[in-house]
């Protein structure tokens with residue numbers, strides 16, 4: 356899967372035009388796939404994008420003897436977890452993806468125990484699991500960490516009040532899933548408010564769960580005894596993919612139309628782009644982006660939703676590196692999400708880092724060269740920078756990009772960009 360020989364080549368300087376269709380959100384569909392474990396019946400998800408992270412989860416479910424049928428062309432994903440077996444803690448697939456730790460909540464609900472290899476750190480930070488385990492403890496689940504594993508067990512999951520020290524997306528999702536079939540009510544305070552949390556609750560409720568308040572800071576999960584077979588479910592559009600194309604229009608001084616947007620979910624990105632000078636007009640699920648106007652430098656601080664998304668920080672940094680004036684970007688969500696700064700620097704950007712703050716002094720042009728996708732969104736930022744740079748940008752380690760963007764070169768090519776993939 357990790358084909359290190361593949362590269363994306365971008366020849367910069369072309370104006371973009373036309374329309375692009377946004378896919379279903381990676382960070383919505385991953386927890387939803389995991390949530391099917393709670394309900395041993397046939398479940399259909401629609402419009403599931405072909406992403407490496409999705410394929411890893413599908414393979415994991417197959418390894419656990421679930422029936423999974425995926426049509427990459429229609430995006431129909433049918434899952435039946437009736438024959439689910441317990442997790443092999445040594446599964447290679449678990450180690451492949453941080454999000455697979457979300458399997459813990461539904462596994463505990465189904466078997467009362469789960470042993471899993473400790474999720475490692477990743478390029479953007481150490482990403483601990485203390486908040487997940489603290490939440491589990493409040494539900495009567497004991498856990499132990501040792502020799503690279505986390506082992507958790509319980510006789511019975513019992514609803515309780517849980518306060519999260521930080522509104523972690525993953526912890527909120529894991530606790531929510533563990534609590535669906537619990538005895539009594541669970542209240543999560545200081546819960547993550549991301550739209551993907553709301554979407555997971557929408558899916559769980561479609562199977563008969565009783566969750567209120569998801570998408571806000573206080574979520575109540577009334578435990579139910581059993582779940583029913585849900586109607587086919589379509590998750591929300593990917594707000595980060597939409598944001599990436601909004602920045603693409605801005606960085607290439609172009610006008611494009613983006614199909615598949617939710618104005619509310621995009622608000623933090625929309626507001627910042629407006630401040631920069633990008634004009635976005637939304638009609639229903641369609642957005643027209645005019646990136647041809649003069650741009651201003653801005654200050655940005657990433658925050659949990661509804662703050663500015665950390666998953667848009669590298670892309671917006673690429674844009675600001677070409678925007679006259681000094682912009683200050685503060686990353687408060689992950690402690691090490693500035694790996695792309697060095698790569699942007701190779702292209703000629705002038706960015707200094709001081710702890711969690713990046714000071715971006717806009718330059719008048721970037722020049723293509725060899726760079727690396729140091730993580731998923733950093734990879735997107737390299738494509739964006741490459742679209743605007745003079746000459747050719749060669750992006751390596753693009754397996755990171757394939758984890759979260761489907762058909763990315765094709766989508767950009769359809770907009771008129773000169774971009775293609777090579778095997779070297």
Ligand code: EPU
Nearest residue numbers: 382454482483484485486487523524525526666688689731
């Ligand atoms: N954290 C803890 N303890 C925990 C859990 C998290 O200290 O038990 C810290 C993390 O170390 C991090 C911060 O809390 O500094 C935020 O982590 P969070 O748990 O909210 O993130 P996540 O669930 O691991 C999801 C997305 C990320 C996205 C973040 C923040 C999925 C599959 N992943 O990760 O997506 O950046 O929320 O919005 O939903 C991406 O798509 O590129 C991506 C990295």
